Amino acid sequence: MALRRFDLEAGGDSFAFKPETEPTIAFWLGKYPEDKKRSAVIPMLWLAQKDNEGWLSEPAMREVADRLEMPYIRVYEVATFYTMFRLQPVGKHHIQLCGTTPCMLRGANDLKEVCHKAIGKPMSVTDDGRLSWEEVECLGACANAPMVQINDYYYEDLTPESLTEILGKLQNGAEVKPGTFVDRLNSAPEGGATSLLEDDLYDGSRNAISELPNLPKDAPADPAPQAIAVPKAAAPTNTKREDGKTTLIKDSKPAPKAEDKPETVEVAAGEEDDLKRIKGIGPVNEKALNELGIYKFSQIAAWTPANVDWVEDFMSFPGRIEREDWIAQAKTLSTGDETEFSKRVDAGEVESSKEEGDD
Ligand code: FES
Known part of the structure; x- marks a missing residue:
């Protein structure tokens, strides 16, 4: 490297x-x-x-x-x-040109010529500050070679002509839609799908009766090859079929309801508990909880499962409160007892529980 x-x-x-x-x-x-x-x-x-x-x-x-x-x-x-991190200034549109074997075999060297001509040497920036480029290793879109990544998006199945046009548009401040630049859908064959088109592949009827596939042709007549009755396939519960297409339905937990927000309180300065004595709560999470109106161990100790879902959704860390057992810790601390972790915090042994400026 x-x-x-x-x-x-x-x-x-x-x-x-x-x-x-x-x-x-x-x-x-x-x-x-x-x-x-x-x-x-x-x-x-x-x-x-x-x-x-x-x-x-x-x-x-x-x-x-x-x-x-x-x-x-x-x-x-x-x-x-990591080469995804650039250590010198780049243009408004930074082009990463894949030069690895599949893209090279499909014309990446010609695309490099285009970049040299339109922009200059790798990592140079055009005078107007709009374009820069570099050669990178495989970007994982080899089925659509040759390709470039411009900022966050892929431009695929390129030719010198299409790349020249893209660079010209970007330099003129126009937008260019990413994706493939030939007549294909994503990585499907040019001109449209050529196989796996039959509807019965998707409606379950093809599987109504299946025979064991690997029985030898000269298998003895008795016992006869078994026909296996397979109940007519029900649509998998995590897919739906509409307009000839099967799409995956993502598992999703229903969003917590507004009324599941835990009870909040206002406390006078200095009255709040040090929530960082709970393992899993550092200065950042404590601040977020305080901003919600959660200041006391007793509040956390009283959370219901719905409250927990609400807080985890709000703070974008599903499963963490249960995993770190915040509620059990809060119950102990709210009675004035200590936990092994709170003892370490009190002794100043937990770096991540110190406020900025603490020793
Ligand atoms: S070789 Fe270019 S994307 Fe993989």
């Missing part, structure tokens, strides 16, 4: 996440226990890159490290390892 260094000049001295990114950050942090939040380093770097015009400056990486309480070097290691 090529050595990748970051551009120390172009990034300035500071970086801040956009305010509208904060809920997404909270979502990702909520997926991990408070003391394992560094597990969110890749999505956090990805969000920082998005908020920094498509590349990671050194201050952006430091901000991610500070948020995750990680040593800076650990974040630099991740950012410099």
